[in-house]
Amino acid sequence: MTTNTSNTSHCADNGNPPEHAYTLGPLQVGPPCCDPEPLLRVDNLSLHYADKIALENISLAIYRGCITALIGPSGCGKTSFLSSLNRLTDMIPGCRVSGSIRFDGLDVRSPNLDVQHLRRDIGMIFQKPVPFPLSIRRNIELPLREHGMRSQAEINDRLQEVLRDVGLWDEVRERLETPAQALSGGQQQRLCIARALALQPKVLLMDEPCSALDPIASAVVEDLISRLQGRYTIVIVTHNLAQARRIANYAALFWMQERGGRLIEFGRCQQVFEAPAHRLTAAYVNGQRG
Amino acid sequence: MLKNRLATVLIWLSAALICAVFVCLLADMLRNGLPRLSWSFLSQAPSDAGRAGGIAPIIVSTGLIVLVAVSAAAPLSLATAILLSEFSSPNSRFCQVIERSLEVLAGVPSIVFGLFGNAFFCIYLGLGFSILSGGLTLACMALPIMINTATVGLRSAPDDYRLCAAALGMSRGAALLHLLLPAAAPAIIAGLMLGIARAGAETAALIFTSGYVDRMPDTLMDSGRALSVHIYDLAMNVAGGDANAYASALVLVVLLLIINSLASSLTQHWLRNRIMTS
Ligand SMILES: Nc1ncnc2c1ncn2[C@@H]1O[C@H](COP(=O)(O)OP(=O)(O)OP(=O)(O)O)[C@@H](O)[C@H]1O
Ligand SMILES: [Mg+2]
Numbered sequence: 037m038t039t040n041t042s043n044t045s046h047c048a049d050n051g052n053p054p055e056h057a058y059t060l061g062p063l064q065v066g067p068p069c070c071d072p073e074p075l076l077r078v079d080n081l082s083l084h085y086a087d088k089i090a091l092e093n094i095s096l097a098i099y100r101g102c103i104t105a106l107i108g109p110s111g112c113g114k115t116s117f118l119s120s121l122n123r124l125t126d127m128i129p130g131c132r133v134s135g136s137i138r139f140d141g142l143d144v145r146s147p148n149l150d151v152q153h154l155r156r157d158i159g160m161i162f163q164k165p166v167p168f169p170l171s172i173r174r175n176i177e178l179p180l181r182e183h184g185m186r187s188q189a190e191i192n193d194r195l196q197e198v199l200r201d202v203g204l205w206d207e208v209r210e211r212l213e214t215p216a217q218a219l220s221g222g223q224q225q226r227l228c229i230a231r232a233l234a235l236q237p238k239v240l241l242m243d244e245p246c247s248a249l250d251p252i253a254s255a256v257v258e259d260l261i262s263r264l265q266g267r268y269t270i271v272i273v274t275h276n277l278a279q280a281r282r283i284a285n286y287a288a289l290f291w292m293q294e295r296g297g298r299l300i301e302f303g304r305c306q307q308v309f310e311a312p313a314h315r316l317t318a319a320y321v322n323g324q325r326g
Numbered sequence: 327m328l329k330n331r332l333a334t335v336l337i338w339l340s341a342a343l344i345c346a347v348f349v350c351l352l353a354d355m356l357r358n359g360l361p362r363l364s365w366s367f368l369s370q371a372p373s374d375a376g377r378a379g380g381i382a383p384i385i386v387s388t389g390l391i392v393l394v395a396v397s398a399a400a401p402l403s404l405a406t407a408i409l410l411s412e413f414s415s416p417n418s419r420f421c422q423v424i425e426r427s428l429e430v431l432a433g434v435p436s437i438v439f440g441l442f443g444n445a446f447f448c449i450y451l452g453l454g455f456s457i458l459s460g461g462l463t464l465a466c467m468a469l470p471i472m473i474n475t476a477t478v479g480l481r482s483a484p485d486d487y488r489l490c491a492a493a494l495g496m497s498r499g500a501a502l503l504h505l506l507l508p509a510a511a512p513a514i515i516a517g518l519m520l521g522i523a524r525a526g527a528e529t530a531a532l533i534f535t536s537g538y539v540d541r542m543p544d545t546l547m548d549s550g551r552a553l554s555v556h557i558y559d560l561a562m563n564v565a566g567g568d569a570n571a572y573a574s575a576l577v578l579v580v581l582l583l584i585i586n587s588l589a590s591s592l593t594q595h596w597l598r599n600r601i602m603t604s
Contacts, residue, residue, distance in 0.1 A: 122493065124489065124492060124493055127488065127489060127492055129415050151495075152495040152496070152497060153495065154495075155492065155493055155494065155495035156494075156495035159493065159494070160493040162486070162489070162490065162493075164486065166484075166486040166487065166489075166490040168487065168490075168491075168504075168505055169505070169508070169509065170504075170600070178496075178504055179491075179494040179495065179496055182494075182495070182496045182497070182500050183495060228490075231494065232493075232494065235494065235495065
């Protein structure tokens with residue numbers, strides 16, 4: 037499943053998006069990750085809530101610089117999977133995780149790992165945008181200060197950089213001091229992405245980042261995500277299969293089975309969508325019920 | 327539709343009844359108290375057992391007692407609320423025991439608090455009849471309501487903030503300080519106000535702890551007479567003290583109103599500023 041289908045080199049490590057990144061047909065060319073190098077490696081991950089099993093024996097690799105889309109029906113444990121990657125599951129009482137997760141050589145589940153540092157490296161965007169009840173500037177400044185950035189000049193630079201990255205700078209430069217909660221939904225979500233980017237994470241986990249947005253705002257966020265390809269390693273959960281097809285390099289299908297969520301198929305996006313190996317995948321991506 | 331009509335009428339009637347009670351109370355107090363109210367009433371010491379003179383030392387004592395009560399109760403209740411809402415799950419045994427005890431404590435009559443305060447603060451800790459004993463006793467009384475409102479306020483702060491702050495690698499302390507406490511501030515202040523109101527209006531608990539002495543207090547270890555005790559004394563024990571009792575009651579009500587509105591406008595102002603400035 038990790039065979040390199042593209043022989044033309046489209047390494048997207050120079051910070052610029054590959055040309056086809058957001059046209060509708062990149063799948064024919066093959067995704068632009070040439071040398072898949074796992075940044076996150078999940079082995080035999082199982083996850084329980086109290087007495088209920090939510091995920092069972094998940095093994096997959098998240099490749100550096102690529103966009104991995106997680107798809108699957110509601111309740112099959114995609115959000116749970118994401119939260120176990122940055123140990124957000126620690127916040128849920130009664131939630132137990134077993135198996136191994138390695139991030140860049142680090143054991144994520146090790147009890148003496150610096151969780152705050154891990155979460156700085158693995159940022160997360162939620163389904164519903166959660167701007168803090170502060171000004172736009174403070175929203176980005178607060179986490180930076182928490183992570184020890186002191187110089188105001190440096191903070192301002194970072195602020196401007198990330199707001200430009202998400203295409204919000206021109207919209208909000210005049211009103212940085214106004215409440216962030218007065219922004220529109222799409223702007224709020226982009227602000228949340230900017231806030232996560234400001235910490236310069238290596239991985240960005242996105243849990244249905246577009247599902248609370250109207251089609252236009254959602255297209256803007258989607259464009260943004262595909263522009264981030266190559267600069268960040270992205271794991272995105274989406275119910276929008278067309279979107280997954282457009283932006284992802286890898287796709288993973290989760291499915292709810294008797295005992296809990298399982299990984300049914302994982303592979304290159306093109307292969308998962310066009311030549312699925314599993315009967316359920318074929319049915320799901322073609323919009324039939326499994 | 328007759329039922330609907332009837333319900334509407336009943337609701338209006340009960341609302342009107344409540345308003346009427348309030349208006350009567352206020353009118354009674356204004357009619358009897360206002361003529362006595364003057365600058366000299368506020369600035370002089372009482373004389374002739376309170377029939378003449380003013381209430382200056384009594385206002386000062388009241389202020390000090392409330393101050394002691396609030397400065398003891400506010401940090402304690404905030405800390406307890408943070409422990410209950412942030413660092414223990416609502417279903418844990420620990421939480422339930424604490425919450426149950428708070429409920430019981432909230433229902434204890436104030437006279438019992440007075441006896442306890444007398445036995446513990448005045449005698450056991452040797453503080454005697456003093457403003458300090460009175461304030462600390464009131465702090466014990468105000469604790470349950472202050473803890474409850476603060477806990478509810480913190481618990482109802484959006485969970486998203488906790489999760490999102492954690493996902494940004496912020497510590498729980500930072501999330502608490504920058505996001506949750508501000509979100510809960512209105513509730514915390516409301517609890518504080520209720521606590522102050524309860525402390526300011528308390529009589530029974532103070533009779534046994536801060537005493538009757540109506541001289542101007544020099545230190546917190548002096549006995550001091552609170553406004554409510556003064557009113558009680560004038561109305562019950564001093565023939566011809568009614569007029570001054572009314573005037574004192576008016577002062578007490580106005581003071582509580584001022585504190586209340588001041589606190590809420592300060593919170594509003596502070597919350598608005600927090601969004602704007604860094
Ligand atoms: N905090 C929790 N406590 C107990 N059970 C939970 C909790 N969160 C999720 N679950 C359960 O775990 C299973 C997986 O949930 P999860 O939220 O990961 O699904 P999902 O794939 O993200 O679904 P959706 O697509 O609807 O967001 C569900 O059956 C859910 O009921
Ligand atoms: Mg989900």
